[in-house]
Amino acid sequence: MRTEQPKMIYLKDYQAPEYLIDETHLTFELFEDHSLVHAQLLMRRNPARGAGLPPLVLDGQQLELLSVKLADQDLGATDYQLSDSHLTLHPASERFTVDTSVRIHPETNTALEGLYKSGGMFCTQCEAEGFRKITYYLDRPDVMSVFTTTVIAEQHRYPVLLSNGNPVGNGPQDDGRHWATWEDPFMKPAYLFALVAGDLWCVEDSFSTLSGRDVALRIYVEPENIDKCQHAMNSLKKSMRWDEEVYGREYDLDIFMIVAVNDFNMGAMENKGLNIFNSSCVLARAETATDAAHQRVEAVVAHEYFHNWSGNRVTCRDWFQLSLKEGFTVFRDAEFSADMNSRTVKRIEDVAYLRTHQFAEDAGPMAHAVRPDSFIEISNFYTLTVYEKGSEVVRMLRTLLGEAGFRKGSDLYFERHDGQAVTCDDFIKAMEDANGADLTQFKRWYSQAGTPRLEVSEHYDAAAQTYSLTLRQSCPATPDKVEKLPFVIPVELGLLDAQGTDIALRLAGEAAAGGTSRVLSVTEAEQTFTFVDVALQPLPSLLRGFSAPVKLSFPYSRDQLMFLMQHDSDGFNRWEAGQQLAVQVLQELIVQHRQGQALVLDQRLVTALGTVLADERLDQAMVAEMLSLPSEAYLTEISEVADIDAIHAAREFTRQQLADSLFDALWARYQANRELSKRTPYIAAAEHFARRSLQNIALSYLMLSGKPQVLAAALEQFDASDNMTERLTALAVLVNSPFAEEKAKALGVFAENFKDNPLVMDQWFSVQAGSSQPGALERVKALMSHPAFNLKNPNKVRALVGAFAGQNLINFHAADGSGYRFLADLVIQLNGFNPQIASRQLAPLTRWRKYDSARQALMKAELERIRACGELSSDVFEVVSKSLA
Template sequence: MDIATTPTNPEGNPELADAARTPHQPPVILREYYRPFGWLLPEVKLDFDLGITRTRVRAELTVQRNARADRADVIRLNGDGLKPVSVTVDGAATDWSMDGADLMVPLHGDSHLIVVETEIDPAANTQLMGLYASNGMLCTQCEAEGFRRITFFADRPDVLSTYTVRMAGEKAAFPILLCNGNRVAEGDNADGTHWAEWHDPWPKPSYLFALVAGDLVANSKPFTTVSGREVECNVWVRAEDLARTDHAVESLHRSMKWDEDVFGREYDLDLYNIVAVSDFNMGAMENKGLNVFNTKYVLADPDTATDGDFDAVEGVIAHEYFHNWSGNRVTCRDWFQLSLKEGFTVLRDQLFSQDMRGEAVKRIEDVRILRAAQFPEDAGPLAHPIRPDSYREISNFYTATVYNKGAEVIRMMRSMVGVERFRAGTDLYFDRHDGEAATCEDFVRAIEDGAGIDLAQFRRWYAQAGTPRVTVREAVAGDSLVLTLKQHVPATPGQPDKQPMPIPLRVAVHSRLGALGAEQLIVLAQAEQSFTLPLAGPDPVVSINRGFTAPVVIDRALVRDDLVFLAAQDDDPSARSEALQELAVSHLVGTASGELSAGERGAGEAAIIGAFAASLADGALDDAMRGELMLLPSETYLFEVMATGERKADPGAIHTAREGLKAAIGTALADALQALHTRAAAVALDDPAGRGARKIKTIALSLIAAANPARAATLAAQQYDAADNMTDRQGALMVLTGLDCREREERLASFYQRYKGNDLVIDKWFTLQALSLHPDVIAHVRKLAEHPDFTMKNPNRVRSLHMAFAGNPKGFHAADGEGYRMVADVILALDPINPQTAARFVPSLGRWRRIEPGRAALMKAELERIMAAGNLSRDTFEQVSRSLDG
């Protein structure tokens, strides 16, 4: 990643960024050393002669000296695994050379035409970066550094070019030829080949380049923009998958309309193409006008996709479409600014999904993801700000911090200024920086100027890692309540001392006698600050961080009765859910740590059962919200809460406590849960209430299973057999996989036989078993790794089994360390094949410092074993070394 340079290295050679590195120590890239590239590349022409095992690429690069950069008489064109077949400058041979993987071409004038020819073997590209083969199809993935695996180029996001691309290949093998932009010409040749020429009029960086060639069919439906232009919209898939693409097309149209209405952004090409690919490292990629998607986020019908899958398809399609402006028309100056496009676009897709499916439940879901993925990242050795200062491998910064916390930071700005002023700020941002490579600072300044707010102190959110903790004290003074808040950001690697940050919090002061207080927004900007709030009546109880306004941990000493009140009475759905979660967390962590007496445990259990009973009986709730109120905090989140201060987390104790509480709820509410399951089972698939009913049905089943496994096995088998949709079928099988019973084996076999050959559904079959609570889950996963349908070469399949297992606290944290050994073995086996996917397993082992000593030693030993193996990729080396050193 040659965007970080030293002053003596203006062309950005990463080989020189750390002169002391060894083969096992990739260079450290620093944000402070950014320099503009020495050359502009305004026009790029590419000519592809396509083949699965041999593709020839001819690149014509128009280069001009960059007046804003230090003078350079050599241009560095990045390469990775390439050898030039020929290199010319202005039509003549030149004295080029290689510096590591990069091509060095001397240039002495102010403008030149460089022509480079290369040959690549897409079939041999197991990294799935650059141009690679997937089931007879050719496709690309260029973010972040994949384009340099196709041809030599200034492969950095601040080099913007307009592209003209000609593609040619055998028509029988590649009947469909797709690229960025608009198709301007096509034709057939006498030798059985054909060609197509594409032009993208909008300047873009190389990471947004895309090419697809294969035997595909399209679900096509035009969209008319707000200005009356007709856009051809196509979702390209294999013929056998076409019937499962209607939801994707409809999601795209809803996204296009929403972005016009809410952010004023109109689409800007004549074509919008989406292609589904089965071998893909990511979820999807926003390449200009040609989005390449993992099939998981395109294909959906009720028989093969759950309600959650439908939501994911809609959300990811929206996310990639929204990138057309927040990422493509305005892109990143360098990779340190990744949250500029990703954090902003995550917020945009969250707001879209709220409008499509309801704000309350969607917000609670987003917070759950934040707590499960980002809070642990903030508290561990891999903690980093949303705009990091350094990295060794940029692929490792595609993190929950950059994406999810980045979205929360921008959401806070929106909360502080309001929807209309925020829109004024984003309009100004797009107007100022259209066609440019911008920075996070550019975005913040646009919000300042457009919304009329001073965000000088707020910028600390971009620079400081860690999840702030807000301590709450309350005191009644006459007819007011004085709320005193104190903030603290824990030390993180490289950042021992933190400065106060503005923390917007929506609050209300209710009365236990039933009066609900009015909501207001306060901003905690100092280390400690007091706020005077009006009382709604006697016996006040504070509802704080309503709507989860800020990504913080609230530390307060509420009595159990206050939490029960908020869980039952609060008028903010998010705050109501938070109160119930807080009630459960305090009980479960206290139980797991042994800090509660038997009497306290009994009282806590009774309070939680009472809260669940209230949710079951509340006729004002729809089932979707009822389901949220009946979800216990995850073991991962409990782990984070338990591992505070000097206390270490004990995964075994956490699991025992949580399963014990589930059993208690299932026993105490057995009749009510049975009645709920029966009621929900009667709701038809196409009933508007069906979605919530399907959700609550499986939640009830899981609680029944904890208390009465035999009864649950019967109910789950009945649900499975009667299911007319994947949500019910998968929910029943999820419960059965955790039980040691005859029904488990029968339904697993039935599921496999029903969907054999459907890769996405067989991924579910692997995942359900890897995540199960079955006592023999480790043995099951080892056996599944030998299954004929398992392969380490397909990222979806690896994630479906091994990544799922790494997220299974019961199996992964087995006391003998077998789960840790299995994951370490996967990392070592996968790293030579697909380093990017391998590196994503490392954080599961990197939490060792926060765990009890026995398991901590076992986890650390596996990290040391991985490091000792040597020859690690940059991706995996960085993750392992930081996990050991941090």
């Protein structure tokens, strides 16, 4: 059992580094049973820290120190201090060199941090603090250096040798080995260092920048994947052009490289000039990747490329500022995806994800501000709050300042801080200075945790023809703080008349109307806004485009929600009205189930969705989104005490009722789209994504009928489709159906066809792990023995265990606690070799307070068992201890 609590790190304790590193020269000698790393650091005293020469404390973990020099003098064991985590030296001048040689073992590095092997390839992951597992260094983001890297390895095994920057030399050695040297002219912190060595093939292209420079583009993969790279290359070129046109950001090196790696803890990493990607975020071809996977590749490629400026050229001063680069870049990639596809559908997808998962994080034991005040293990703070909520904070800035004002602010930010490590305050200051704005109160979004609640009430005065909205904001207590100060909440809204037309909006005191949609800035705990010249009582369309990440409450009737679904000019709010209607209906059914009553569905939901389904003018992707009921996870999140059994029963009953009532319309849509799919070659484009999304959700409803023609259609789609989107959906509906023989055959055929494709097999695992059919845990345990499963591969863990615990709520939350025991056992096992993945798999157990008392006791007991199991990594210890606090 842990006897000593890991050290808590606080933002308030930040101090600038005592020393700086101007140049870093690295030489790697890579062997099969070890690697040697030789580092020369050209260092100097940081003038910002004053006079004197304090000890130089370099970070280092799991390193075997072979030699060390200070100012060209060999040091003996008595000349320095060495611990498990630091090497301490004693400089005698303000400028000096440090030379070290260390031995490391990438071949046994299962934590996948620092330098490790993925299959036959050497690769690195240094964010956040992995570089200290490579060599002794000032491993912090505010120490920036120019890097020159030489890699030496066996030429036959590792013909490709890559690092950051531009190639400056290469050649053979007499012993069958060869070398390559790379030079990165841009200052960067160690977390952006990258190295790759392997037997790789590449797809090459080029890009001409706005200033006329030609940039070489290369995507490196293992030979068997060379035919799955073109979509990523196309996405890269679109990203580069978009960033020039929308942000004025031009790429700066002669070459941009992406490498696909099978074993990777994250999605991808923006290392300067050499992005290392989880293979799931690069490889995409119609036969093996779904539409969602194609869209994810496009988004992640864009995200990592956009980091070249929002993260690399301007980086974080410390890890508390993580959202400075991640929140900003998530916003940028979301806008890119919106421009490439359907803006409304993209917004719907992002908000649905945010409200289901990030809002749950805000309400749980790991709740923290976008810029947290403290942490034990920084890896635990690569969270939805930092990324997704951080993106929403940037989006609100854009809403408040306008597109032109936001662009002025971002231009100033990049110009002012190019080559620097800065803070969220610096970002806000650039926005203020560029626009003459005061954003002091707005910065509370960075420092206050929790999801604000916004209650809205209305009053119409017919005689005065005025319409008033009173908005009251509050924010619940979170582990860091009970009392919260008012936020700045931008509320975009419109008012609809009886015909569903937006009316012109003029606030009291204004000389003229200001359009039919506008943004109100709510800055006080309670504020009233009065509109004048309102002839008849309107219906408000509130929080258009989800203009702020808040929980909105307004007493809409079900008839009003149906009206908004049909008439709102804001596409997001049409979907939102449908979601609110569905939530009201589902919550009524949940109560009926809990009270033992017969379930009776409000037919207004059937009517509303039938109208949507019949409207062929609507974007088919929009129709598919509106037909998608709120998920069990979202219904859990909005419940005070989540009744898992009632939630599942209510939602399944509603799906069945909709399938029965709308069968003819669903069948017509399905047949029309499927016939078009059979006649049309696969294209990864928005219109085609939309058609397939409606086709597939229609099939998922139709399968509930159990009719022979639907089973035949599902089998035909599974057997004859030329793309993974349709094939995987057909497999999923079969797996969730009562047709045992057809299900078993389809699973066998799928596995046989794709047994040599790890990413497709991940989808095969997920379909089975996510099935709500009985016996899920036994299936998952059996699948862990499948030859395609490997517990040491993060993608496999996420595909099987993550899908079961995070998506299959009815089976994970089995009343006997078996799902909880299974997950706790797995976390204990993962803790021993990959603490990052272990802590991330813990998330479902951390929400134990959300459930009934019996489940609470079972979940809490498993957390306590994990805490008592022995020596825990700081990653797991932090999550468990905060969950039990």
